[in-house]
Amino acid sequence: MLGSERSYSVALFCILRYGGGMQQLKAIGQRELRNDNAEIMRRVEAGESFVVTRNNKPVAQLLPYREDAVTRPPLGDVQVLFGTLPPVDADRWEADRRAADEVFGVDDPLDDPWQS
DSSP: OOSOGGGHHHHHHHIIIIITTTSOOEEEEHHHHHHTHHHHHHHHHTTOOEEEEETTEEEEEEOOOOTTOOOOOOHHHHHHHHHTSOOOOHHHHHHHHHHHHHHHOOSSOOOOTTOO
16 A cells, blocks of 8 residues: 555655655655565665655655765765865965966966956
């Protein structure tokens, strides 16, 4: 009984939130996943994706495994990482850029295309 009527609003949320209208992720309850796990896993293996819900609230995504899938770290983790970098020394950066231009040639002219 996948995709029951009572989970319609959750399914709609999942389509809008996770699929952007392009990929429909079917909502399945935790109980449905437990009871029909073999069938659901076959469907995932065939390329189908699901959002698992508990008490009609999305708690997990069940997606086909892809070797080439790239995971992105959460934004907060990236912000913490950038916070550990030393401050930018603009003069040193400009000197390094000019030194690289001497070796590799200028690929970014300093002319401002918007200046008239």
